[in-house]
Amino acid sequence: MGQLNIIVADDHPLYRSGVIDAVSKMPNIRVVAHAENGMKAYQEIIALRPDIAILDIEMPILSGLDVAKKVLGEKHQTRIILLTMHKTKSFFLDAMESGVQGYLLKDNAIEELLQCIASVEQGNTFVSPQFKGFLNNQDEALSEELQMVKTLLTPTEKVILKLISEGRTSAEIADLLFVSPNTVDNHRSNITKKLKLEGKNSLLKFSMRLQNEL
Amino acid sequence: MGQLNIIVADDHPLYRSGVIDAVSKMPNIRVVAHAENGMKAYQEIIALRPDIAILDIEMPILSGLDVAKKVLGEKHQTRIILLTMHKTKSFFLDAMESGVQGYLLKDNAIEELLQCIASVEQGNTFVSPQFKGFLNNQDEALSEELQMVKTLLTPTEKVILKLISEGRTSAEIADLLFVSPNTVDNHRSNITKKLKLEGKNSLLKFSMRLQNEL
DNA sequence: CCTGCAATAGTGGTTAGCCACTATTCAACC
């Protein structure tokens, strides 16, 4: 699988040189450039077309995520591995949607980075175990449900669902919207059918599960 | 207000020296020691009794939070300022409960640290604006409600409340606990009374609001 | 023009959950 050309970008000089040292120890890897901000990293990627770019997310001017989106959007062959300090969900999901090949937590051992590079080299993706919880079960299902809400429901239905999630009764909602309680009840029924829910209070349970996200 | 003796602890050499440089620029501040892990920081604090200890939370052996708890528990006069990368709620709440005087996000400007030191010197507390959202309104009320649940409810009642929060009906809960649905209903009634709730589905709403925290 | 969708409104029936009682058993505590 020949020579792997890599670019490393991190605004932290110490961490950057640590990463460069570590990956340089691998026989088939050559670090062709390094950068201390996102803009410089992007320019180097365009100029040198490396196989892999290892980017810190938290960088000045352009974040690693910004660079990843630009590069991947322009359909270069360069694979992206993102590094971050933060164990937050939103960055991760954003990164996954933009199609990066690797996503690592900085705290983790350097071995994980090498493992990640090996994976990405062979066309796979690699994600730190800490983030895997964001992928499966609940959060997948949750965003799927949100998708359903956004696509299937009419504007009025969304408003009513929101009000239900705040714990309001049909009578209260009717008062707020200046319509008959029967109408609200009817909307409830339609929402329930569209989302394929059933059972008592199923709408209340559903809407409260989505909480802030509505 | 004389000379301020300060200890700085951070496992990241670069960041540590950055902090030391910055605070040393202040005329009335002397950095009397620095440490690269929590254990060393704790020993220095005990030995030197500084006015303020600036501790990174993420450190080997003992975390900054561990050190803070030990020091504050032993009623030394040393004030604690914690630094962290992570914008998570749990660490912050934990820190607030243990009584630290400052809590800062590392991303923020160095000016904030100096401002924080000035505040703490005068006996006040200082918290990065990013965390202030965790203090007021909702979360205060929420933990108050959690307190009520913990103190007022019997073990069985807590179990039933948990099951309600998962969206189960009285009949389902009765099956799970091998008791009569009437008993479950009775418990519901008692819980509702203890927590001073009222209205249809008030228990469901209440329990779902507490979500994971039960 | 007509079809379809959204929003409105109504009727009637079923049920889960809330509310207010009463009652028994058992264990703990003074």
Place this chain on the structure above:
DNA sequence: GGTTGAATAGTGGCTAACCACTATTGCAGG
């Protein structure tokens, strides 16, 4: 040995929410 608290169980009444209908108005698109 009486009191208290927890858990158990039951009855009867009430209502919000669900469910399944029907029906009208109005608007947008082919």
